[in-house]
Amino acid sequence: MACAQIPAMGDRTHPWLTDQTGTAFNPPYPYRQMTIRNLAFTGAILSAALNPAWADGTPDATPSPTTTIDIAGHQVPVVKGGLYDRYRSNPPLAVIEAEAPDVDLSWFKALKKEKVDIGFESYSPNFYYKNSRVTAIFTADLDRLRELMPAQILQKVQPLQVWPGRGLVALTAYAYHYCDNDSYNEIGLSIITTRPDGASFGPLTLMSQAMSNDFWGYVLKLPVNTELARVRGVVGYNLPKWVTGIQYRETDSSVIVEILDAETGNVDVTLETRKLDKLSSKVSMVTNSFTNIDQQGQLTTGHATSRQLAHASSSSAEAVNLSLTDGSLSTFIKTLKLGKMLKYEYVPEFQSALYAPGPL
Template identity: 70%
Template sequence: MKFTTVAAAGILLNAIASSSWAADVPAPQQAATATTLIAGHSVPVLAGGLYDRFHSNPPLSVIASEAPDVDLGWFKQLKKTKVDIGFESYSPNFYYKNSKVTAVFTADLQTLRSLIPAEVLEQVQPLQVWPGRGLVALTAYAYEYCDNDSYNEISLSIVTNKPGNANLGPVSLIGQSMSKDFWGYVLKLPVNTELARVRGVVGYNLPKWLTGINVRENDKSIVFEIVDSQTGQVDVTLETEKLNELSTEAELVTNSFTNIDHTGELTYGYAVSRQLSHASSTDEDSVKLGLRDGSLSTYIKALALGEMIKYEYVPNFQSALYAPAPLQSMLDSE
């Protein structure tokens, strides 16, 4: 891993800027907007977009017509159900064409423990990989075509044990890696559309806020720039290498999180991803994390990041995000 301290560029990004990878999807800032009501919030959406027309439940025939290059076979096996998550929606939420990169770093264990609420800490704890060190995962997503139109998202999460399972540190980590079933506690989750923010905060109890997230790439790397919402300047830069030896064997990966809902009840949620093109590396030179002086950079610096354990490059994946449920229901079923 390489940390850089490049001076913050005075770039004011549009809060609803679309991913530069979404070549076939109309960019939100170039199109007209409509308004929808979600849990009492008036939310701007892409006029004529999937959400404006179908509110998280578009027929797959529409997707096939509008995105004929997307393989919908996996989604045909999944059934959506109507749910009340503070507003009427459908679960799972479908993400048809997406890209992501993930860098996993060591971090100060005591700091990580202090950031998890006491109620959650009774169920899950940070995995200790060696004395005094836990793990955080920094993931940058470009959702190019999904039920919520298109948007970018950055996730900063603590890697934890699964609720109800013993925390065995490296043994638990190996077990999760082998089963492709990962658990965490989400610390930060900035997004660049108001639709993604409101749905995430109200419906999924996630720490989302609205800010600019720009994506650019060349033949060798991908760069995510995260804007500080207070100053309008780029605060965090994540530059990652495009790995060459990609596997095109589809694999299913589950990422789950534990948190607290708006009533104080412990809940869990999860997303299943179908990774269609993917590669990984442990070479620290494959990731460059640039931190400046904004709020997110300051937060990340306080984690005392150390060695990069793993980098994952996933230029093509699909996903199904399920509505949160009471944690006790999962514990009772096992």
């Protein structure tokens, strides 16, 4: 989850333009202030979509050979001879430098990894050396957001209220091109919240988080396209992950992300965003923290610190097109009663360090 300073403004809305749901969930709420259109993309074969090569936008690439390893009792296929197969989240930076000489490792050299037990032996932080992402932040129904958060969590954090009855969610598509876990794609859908035990003053609280580049959230959905990412995320970080096809590709002017329905293999959600001009190359450090409940029922928190190397943002609704279908993730998103898109972030180049969770 990531966001930037958001101005206070009215929440003018209008009905959905791409309503195809026929499920038992509540019908779509008539809130919409972003450009939505149906995008005609050819559905891909699910097994090909799960290939990590899609992280580079090349779904026709030859699949890498795999080997199977044990992680906390799970038999997990990983890239044979890949970083995780060889080093289990602790590769020497000299190896990274040799394999990816174009990557600036100066920041990682200042960070120290520690061996941790997160349900299996690992190292913290986990390094993400070369990545891209796009994030769109929308208003959403505040009552619905509270319904989705466990009572234990609500005792510590609350959804940020930007105006009466409206909270915020962040939809982020990540392409991890090169990291300790090899490469994979991920979609994050998160509620933006207060800090633990912190007061909420509406937009002022959000502006405070934005000014300090220190954001808090509760993760609702986090699909990934490799089993390695799923098992590590569920067992080690208590995150709601499942495996499905995710394609993150680029054209000259757009980033296009397609998320497949894990059950049907059909395209479920399509996010198309504009490549923004006037990218800033000023390094920006951003911390995103999350709260959740571990497998013992205890409150935990984790965080990731990102070093943004190229980034830009926009508040124009024309920069983002979201297409929803009758798939499971689309149907869930519709129950959030999304409204105005407040902020879009285009970050074609960033690095990140993900720290192991601990007690809240």
